Amino acid sequence: MSFRKRNIGLSAGVDRTAVPNTSAQPTPPESIPGIRPSPDDGRPTTSTGTPSLDGLLAGHAGLPMGKILLVEENGTTDFAGALLRYYAAEGVVQEQKIHVVGAPEQWGRSLPGLIGTAESLEEKRSDRRKDERMKIAWRYERLGEFGAGIAGSRDAPTPTGDSDAAGKQQNAFCHAFDLTKRLAHPSITNMSFIPLLPSRDSPFISIIKQLQSAIASSAPNTIHRIVIPGLLNPTIYPPSTCEPAQVLQFLHSLKALVNSHASRITTMITLPLSLFPRSSGLIRWAELISDGVIELCPFPHSADALATSGAATSQEEPPQGMLKTHKLPVLHERGGGSDQNVGQDWAFNLSRRRFEIKPFSLPPAEGDKEAQEAPASSGMPKKADLEF
Amino acid sequence: MPSQPPLPPLIAPYVSSQPESSLTLITSILGATSNWLVLRFLHPALSTSINPNVSLGLDEQQNDAKKKVVLVSFLRGWEFWRAEAKRLGLDLARLADKKQFAFVDGLSELFSAPQIANAASPSPSNSAIPPRTSLPLRGPPGPVPGRGPAPAPATALPTSVNGNATRNQTDLGISKKLRFTGRGTAALDALEKDIVAVIDQLKGSNDSSEEVLLIIDQPDFLLAATGPRSGIGATEMSEWITGLQQAAHATVMTIAADSPLIHNAPAAGNQGATPVEGEHAAFAIGSAHRARSVMQLRTLETGAARDVSGVLRISRGGGLSAGVDTLDERELLYYIQRDGGVKVFGRGES
Numbered sequence: 001m002s003f004r005k006r007n008i009g010l011s012a013g014v015d016r017t018a019v020p021n022t023s024a025q026p027t028p029p030e031s032i033p034g035i036r037p038s039p040d041d042g043r044p045t046t047s048t049g050t051p052s053l054d055g056l057l058a059g060h061a062g063l064p065m066g067k068i069l070l071v072e073e074n075g076t077t078d079f080a081g082a083l084l085r086y087y088a089a090e091g092v093v094q095e096q097k098i099h100v101v102g103a104p105e106q107w108g109r110s111l112p113g114l115i116g117t118a119e120s121l122e123e124k125r126s127d128r129r130k131d132e133r134m135k136i137a138w139r140y141e142r143l144g145e146f147g148a149g150i151a152g153s154r155d156a157p158t159p160t161g162d163s164d165a166a167g168k169q170q171n172a173f174c175h176a177f178d179l180t181k182r183l184a185h186p187s188i189t190n191m192s193f194i195p196l197l198p199s200r201d202s203p204f205i206s207i208i209k210q211l212q213s214a215i216a217s218s219a220p221n222t223i224h225r226i227v228i229p230g231l232l233n234p235t236i237y238p239p240s241t242c243e244p245a246q247v248l249q250f251l252h253s254l255k256a257l258v259n260s261h262a263s264r265i266t267t268m269i270t271l272p273l274s275l276f277p278r279s280s281g282l283i284r285w286a287e288l289i290s291d292g293v294i295e296l297c298p299f300p301h302s303a304d305a306l307a308t309s310g311a312a313t314s315q316e317e318p319p320q321g322m323l324k325t326h327k328l329p330v331l332h333e334r335g336g337g338s339d340q341n342v343g344q345d346w347a348f349n350l351s352r353r354r355f356e357i358k359p360f361s362l363p364p365a366e367g368d369k370e371a372q373e374a375p376a377s378s379g380m381p382k383k384a385d386l387e388f
Numbered sequence: 389m390p391s392q393p394p395l396p397p398l399i400a401p402y403v404s405s406q407p408e409s410s411l412t413l414i415t416s417i418l419g420a421t422s423n424w425l426v427l428r429f430l431h432p433a434l435s436t437s438i439n440p441n442v443s444l445g446l447d448e449q450q451n452d453a454k455k456k457v458v459l460v461s462f463l464r465g466w467e468f469w470r471a472e473a474k475r476l477g478l479d480l481a482r483l484a485d486k487k488q489f490a491f492v493d494g495l496s497e498l499f500s501a502p503q504i505a506n507a508a509s510p511s512p513s514n515s516a517i518p519p520r521t522s523l524p525l526r527g528p529p530g531p532v533p534g535r536g537p538a539p540a541p542a543t544a545l546p547t548s549v550n551g552n553a554t555r556n557q558t559d560l561g562i563s564k565k566l567r568f569t570g571r572g573t574a575a576l577d578a579l580e581k582d583i584v585a586v587i588d589q590l591k592g593s594n595d596s597s598e599e600v601l602l603i604i605d606q607p608d609f610l611l612a613a614t615g616p617r618s619g620i621g622a623t624e625m626s627e628w629i630t631g632l633q634q635a636a637h638a639t640v641m642t643i644a645a646d647s648p649l650i651h652n653a654p655a656a657g658n659q660g661a662t663p664v665e666g667e668h669a670a671f672a673i674g675s676a677h678r679a680r681s682v683m684q685l686r687t688l689e690t691g692a693a694r695d696v697s698g699v700l701r702i703s704r705g706g707g708l709s710a711g712v713d714t715l716d717e718r719e720l721l722y723y724i725q726r727d728g729g730v731k732v733f734g735r736g737e738s
Contacts, residue, residue: 253500326419327419
């Protein structure tokens with residue numbers, strides 16, 4: 001079965017699914033930057049600005065256009081905010097139109113600085129590691145590199161190869177950003193900020209109106225990103241907005257808006273779970289409306305010890321929390337939780353230059369080192385004897 | 389692997405015939421959505437070709453006597469249903485033209501009025517987005533820019549009205565866009581009138597002996613997004629559904645049955661339960677009591693598996709008239725393949 005699957009490759013969608021699929025034809029390089037067809041079924045996708053998050057999204061290697069991604073976070077940390085900043089920064093670099101809801105312009109000034117394409121960063125990293133890498137068969141070499149399953153091995157065709165570095169920079173699907181730097185890009189002024197205006201009835205109504213008119217009045221080939229940091233966060237949103245009638249109607253209208261321009265808009269929303277637990281009906285409805293739901297569970301600070309040992313090798317940074325995928329775009333809309341990424345335990349790690357999501361694995365029990373080493377020295381053949 | 393028949397044989401008897409004035413309830417949860425099952429209700433009612441894989445003698449007469457379907461969807465748009473039905477070989481746009489199918493859109497304009505559409509804006513695919521623009525089946529694109537999704541009639545339209553054409557094209561097949569205005573039962577009555585008008589329109593086009601199957605996708609969202617404060621509670625919703633049921637031959641309804649929505653009801657003594665949960669639980673349980681059958685979708689308790697998407701449990705509802713009507717209760721596993729095909733099998737089989 002796996003043999004068959006691999007052979008089907010990218011063009012399989014044509015006869016079976018009747019979805020217009022152009023993977024057989026060369027993708028015109030002058031197509032919209034930052035959009036590429038999904039390796040899974042050819043629908044257009046765009047990057048979230050975080051390569052490993054792109055890889056997690058049910059084999060589409062990006063966020064499909066016309067979808068809403070909800071990122072929930074437990075505790076008082078702001079990892080979700082970092083994800084959101086990468087997402088916004090990626091949009092700025094791709095010269096898409098960013099609409100930020102409810103955050104001041106200050107938020108837009110704190111976007112992380114561009115340091116190159118995601119690929120270039122990946123290459124640098126693997127260069128650094130190359131010396132210590134064990135010799136393994138070449139076909140396994142890329143596996144596990146991405147922590148991304150399908151996306152790692154079946155990356156969508158990006159214009160690589162003979163194109164020069166400048167062209168690469170231009171057409172890259174995903175970029176790398178540095179959280180300690182500030183983004184300086186000509187199109188950063190293209191961001192629009194939609195404040196929450198105090199009003200007698202729902203402030204969401206005016207937000208939807210502004211989004212609608214902004215999108216309706218833009219050129220038909222503009223790509224939009226709607227960014228909603230900290231939905232329902234009481235420092236931004238008045239208490240009345242937490243009423244289901246207001247927030248659910250807003251999310252429904254947002255979904256309608258995104259759906260009616262399905263090839264031009266993506267949306268990412270973050271939500272503080274400590275204030276609005278997942279066990280409440282309101283949040284469950286918000287999840288049901290969204291196309292993708294991801295939950296971040298940062299480790300408490302006291303778990304640092306565990307976290308340090310959680311790294312498989314000393315080379316890797318320790319994980320800072322767990323990540324759960326509750327719903328993935330497209331896949332769950334069709335009804336199935338059969339993706340290989342579903343049900344996996346994921347850990348995430350935020351460093352200066354990357355937000356990395358990788359499979360979580362518990363380290364070997366800490367106090368057991370001697371027990372592990374003892375039999376190795378006595379009964380078992382030495383490692384050197386086994387090598388050839 | 390062999391391609392799956394559009395309608396898995398094991399669920400065929402359950403989805404292909406509904407007795408008159410019956411209610412079938414489909415419950416779904418976050419990780420196990422019901423869209424695929426709704427499509428399996430559409431297929432036997434609408435498909436014309438008798439698939440040798442499907443006809444096991446059970447549903448042959450159903451295939452001959454074609455039914456009509458009205459689909460009311462509150463959480464998913466026309467594009468989604470059209471694209472997914474196409475995977476099953478159903479061209480909903482064409483069926484809508486032939487007055488066999490009608491789609492009532494409860495997503496686009498339910499709570500927010502649309503902008504006055506200017507010609508340029510609503511064309512979603514005028515731009516050069518690769519998978520849509522170059523349609524491989526239609527010869528070289530030539531000077532005409534690629535335009536919109538598949539339905540063919542628009543090819544004849546001149547390019548000058550391109551924007552409008554695309555607009556019409558995407559709206560083609562949508563019979564009615566619901567709009568929620570006002571409050572309380574008056575607002576629900578208005579919605580009911582709209583939907584019943586669509587059903588009657590479908591009925592009236594031919595002799596009225598034909599059966600109309602009404603599928604309401606997630607009406608519980610309407611309840612959650614309005615709530616008792618706007619004068620809509622579980623009782624009002626149930627009455628609304630009953631009113632709609634009267635207009636159709638049989639009704640299929642999907643609702644969410646996530647545990648926060650069902651088990652948090654204030655009656656259970658839970659702290660912090662809100663009207664959303666209370667009303668939803670009342671509505672869901674009330675509907676299950678009225679339904680002829682309940683098809684329950686959920687994920688595996690033991691965690692995700694690679695070859696199982698979830699569990700489908702079919703049980704009798706409270707509305708099944710004992711002695712007259714029978715229904716085999718079953719619990720099945722299902723697996724949604726990447727291409728949209730569905731495998732349904734018993735536990736331990738594959």
